[in-house]
Amino acid sequence: MFLFASCEKDNPIEVPVVTHPSVKLLHISHTRDAIATSLSPGVDQIDYSKYELVMLGGDLLFNTSINSTELDYANSIFNLSDINTLWSIGNHDDDNLSMVQAVTGRDPHYAYHKDGITYIVLDSESDNCNIINDQLTLFNNVVDTIQVSSHLIVMTHKLIWMDGNSNLEPLVPTTSNVQLGTLPWQLNPNNFYDDLYWELLDLQNSGIQVICIAGDIGLFATEFEYRFNSGIQFLASGLHYQNPLSAKVLVFEHTKSKGLLTWEYVNIDDL
Secondary structure (H helix, E strand, O other), X not given: OOOOOOOOOOOOOOOOOOOOOOEEEEEXXXXXXXXXXXXXXXXXXXXXXXXXXXXXXXXXXXXXOOOHHHHHHHHHHHOOOOOOEEEOOOOOOOOOHHHHHHHHOOOOOEEXXXXXXXXXXXXXXXXXXXXXXHHHHHHHHHHHHOOOOOEEEEEOOOOOOOOOOOOOHHXXXXXXXXXXXXXXXXXXXXXXXXXXXXXXXXXXXXXXXXXXXXXXXXXXXXXXXXXXXXXXEEEEOOOOOOOHHHOEEEEEEEEHHHOEEEEEEEEHHHO
């Protein structure tokens, strides 16, 4: 007698796939044209609602706040009144700061926290590019108390972190829209490395990734990245109506559950 035994293969165990959804953030700057209520090509066609947060690097219009018509137009494009629209003022934006504050509901410098990222928005046009008085107080208060953030993003219009840095200052003529100097619209000598950098370095060493983003480029450079050995990251993005190759914006992808933030420069036509 032969006995036959049959066995069935165990059903495979299904392992659930863990996904980490991400959101996108946008940095766009120097969107102005050479005439009033005119923007660089494609800026008014972007669907800004797709982005969890929009960072504006300044110089939105030729004279953004010179009257309510200009400012209302900028608001209609960029939704300046939205709490998730952050705006670092440029020298073409600050004709009437009280009018700007009425639309944004914020001072020209402020802090904001969202989804594990802390933002400090600074006004690099006041005090000849120096971060002093109320701005420095705000900065110190934030960096002294920040605890639960994976990243700190410091937004400015001008590339104030290029002045006084032996590696970055020589790059000003081929990067910044404005050159080193003492005129109000130029990149002035400032106190970034005296009063801000060392505080940022302490944060970086504590495990919080520090990213400084500026917006006054586009005429010479279409994108800029520099990373210190310490890990502090410097970025800049901006458009320029005289340079069609500069039609790039900075798009971040934030995976909130992992505290991961990545970025790439994307042409406006590809958004």
